[in-house]
Amino acid sequence: MLDFYHIDSVLSEEERAVRDSVRRFVDERVLPLIGDAYVQGRFPKELIPEMGELGVFGANLPEKYGCAGLNNVQYGLIMQELERGDSGVRSFASVQGALAMYPIYAFGSEEQKQKYLPKMATGEIIGCFGLTEPDYGSNPSGMITMAKEQPDGSWILNGAKMWITNGSTAHIAVVWAKTNGDPSDKSIRGFVVPTDSKGFTAKDQKGKLSLRASDTSELVFQDVHLPKDAILPSSAGLKSPLMCLTQARYGISWGAMGAAMACFEEASSYAQQRVMFDKPIGGFQIQQVRLADMLTEIVKAQLVCLHLGRLKDAGTMTPQQVSLAKRNNVSMATDIAREARRLLGANGILAEYSAMRHMANLESVYTYEGTHDVHALILGQAITGMNAFK
Amino acid sequence: MKIAVCIKRTPDSESRFKVAASAAGIDETGLKFDLDDFASYAVEAALQINEKGGGGETVVYAVGPDSVQESLRKAMSMGADRAVQLKADPVADGIAVARALAAELKSGGYDLVLFGKHSFDNSAGVVGTATAELLGLPCVTAASELNVSAGKGTARRELEGAAELVEFPLPAVVTIDEGVARPRYPSLKGIMAAKKKPLESKPAQLGAVRVTIARMELPPERPAGRILGEGTAAIPELVRLLQNEAKVL
Known part of the structure; x- marks a missing residue:
């Protein structure tokens, strides 16, 4: 992915290493099979042991439970790379880590943690x-x-x-x-x-x-x-599952960016190769505007995510900040996927390309884990102090 | 088995390269660097040999500035036990690099010293063979398969239309071609563990550096293609240009 704002320069060596390792896994193992799996309507279960071995499940939970003990920027970069492959693959890891392992970690007894977390980290228990x-x-x-x-x-x-x-x-x-x-x-x-x-x-x-x-x-x-x-002994009221959702939404904010990056890269490469009217379509202003808009939105989203990750690592991140990131990033990714699909012309409707798959996936991501509209109301309440839910 | 793997840090092969203002190298601004591809095959080969043998030690070496530490840590995140940086500014003289490595390796007690067959960036392929010479060890180049046991090794070398199987006693130097083993992904736990593994840094004893890059240039840009017309009507003009302009007929 074009690193237009040199964001790599503010990532640590370990953060880049984690991103690069998961990127290679996605390039070599996910991308070759995901188009067919999507058309067949199946989750590629054969990837689970490898994802476990790589360490993507609950990667930000402590090493003493068999997890990788990563920081939250590293965790976010994992989600970004997995969703560069497919939202379904990222969703699998999000659910396993943030929605199943996290509540056991946060609200479970020590016995429950010992019993479940190490085997969930390897993918033996889903x-x-x-x-x-x-x-x-x-x-x-x-x-x-x-x-x-x-x-x-x-x-x-x-x-x-x-x-x-x-x-x-x-x-x-x-x-x-x-x-x-x-x-x-x-x-x-x-x-x-x-x-x-x-x-x-x-x-x-x-x-x-x-x-x-x-x-x-x-x-x-x-x-x-x-x-x-x-029973998870420390769970108490609706706040407990909502805490899990904050974890998952944090990952989704990064994940959506991965889908957007995949679409941008595909569109950018296609625009430079596809010749129409005797020149690559990337030479026409209308496609350049598309690509410029995509890149601009991706860079903005990257900066939002990175700062949010730093806040999370500092322990000061609020659920409302996560709502802003989830709402913005999924919405921008959905728009980018659609524009990429259009730039690809007729080829854009094929499973051989990724844009339409991402476009369709992101409609779910737009709706799950707090819909786009519900996150607007969370932000509205944060701004005005008034609750629009009731 | 005690194995040394000498690695190099090179730019990502998919980068767009520009010649630096000095004209004696590439402009590194914005370039992504990584453990060289052939070196990563060598690391993987070493790890597999020691995993199969159920023990041993894999030590990675690199000659270069502090930026090589990142690639040394990557090798450790794949599973190497420790790393040594022989600190030096980048040099183009492979013999000098070999001298620094040989000075360090000679008392290391290694059974096997592995290199990539050459590096992606300058493809000189000098350092491995020169190190073998300086250490007085047998050397096999471009091994696509490598097996070791009981004080001896066998390797396969791919030739044009054939393959060669060679035998050699240990200790030995082997340079590794692709095909020997697919490099593993550093696991996320491996990446975190690599931070805690020992990385020693000491000055490289390069000796006299006799080869330097005088100038680097990119190939001239190819002129755009020309469309002469369509169908059979265009053939006479095409033949004329191939005879008179391109002079290939």
Whole structure:
């Protein structure tokens, strides 16, 4: 990727090394197969062991749990590179790291951390995250999934979750449920639910026109009996899953930039080679404007992400700052993918090129992990002090 | 097995190169540098030999300014145990570089000393063979396969339309061609671990530097193609130009 603002010069050697290693993995292992996987509508599971060996799962969690112990800029650069391959591949890693490993790390007991995290880091155990329900997307506080504590301390779980990435692949699901009949979102707790539990079913959602190289599932819990140590002991209220989402959205802000970079690179290279009216189309003003706009937006997004990462490492990042980055970067990436698709002309609709795949993927990314509009309301509240959700 | 791998840091092969204002080198502004491709094959070959043997030590060496430390750390992030920088300004004299390496390696007790067959940037291919000569060791160049056991080694060399299998006693110097092993990705844990591995830096004993780059130039720009016309009507003019202008007919 053209480093127009010499951003490499403000990355540390280790940050560049991590980026370059994941970049090579994506170039050599993801890009050759992703177009076909997308058309076939399958997540390339064969990549999981290699991704684990490379160390991308939960890479910013501590080494003592088998993770790489990276800083948050390094973590972001991993997400950028994975999504340069495909949003589905990045989503897999985001869900595994930020939505399944992170809650176990942040809210789990030491036993739970020891039991799950090292094997999740290698990809031997795959996790998913169950928060969204069929009727509760942008307002998770309304969820109806309920866990009831039994006299012996065990739990019975009932309910359903929807749009769950990795749902049918996962060995464990981190499920968020209200507890003991209390309808308040303060009663929400997290549970580690083995997907082979009796009464647990996961069914893939078919007919997706976006994120086709990713498994998206509906989870149903019918009287699922969970041992008492299934609960994440430090989880408390809706704030806990929202903390996970902040982690994931942070990664998405970087990831979207990777998709945008892939589209820009493809468009730029195509514009310099494709000859029309006796010269490369890159020599025409209209395509130059397209490319100039793309590069400008990518550079702005890079600077937002890098600064956000430094804030996260300093411990001062706020969820509202993450909303700004997620909203801006995914939106700009969606626009860039569409413009790249157009620059590529008829070739742009082929799976052989990446622009239309990214364009379709980014429509999901635009909607998940807090829609573009919901992030506007979060920012609106941060600006005015007034809550537009209610 | 104790293996030394001598590496070089070279610009990314996909870079756009410009000649520096001094005309005696390339303009390094904005260029991305990395462990040289053939050197990374050599690192991988060493790691695999020691992994198969279940022990040993892999030590990486580079002659150059402090910027070579990044490539030494990359080799350590792939799995090398420690690194030595022989500090010197960049020089174009491969014999001088070999002298510095030989002075350092001679008391190292290495069973095997590996190099890339040549470097991407100047492709001289001098340093490996010259180091072997200075150390008085057998030397095999451009090995595409390498096996070692019980004090001896075998290597395969690709020739035009054939291959050559050679045997040699250890210790030996081998320069490595692609095909020997696919270099691994440094794992993210490996990258973090490399920071904690020992990297020693000491002055290089280059001796007299006798070869310098006087001037570097890019090939002249090729003139644009010409379209003479379409179909059979264009053939007479094409033949005329090939005879009279290009003088190839």
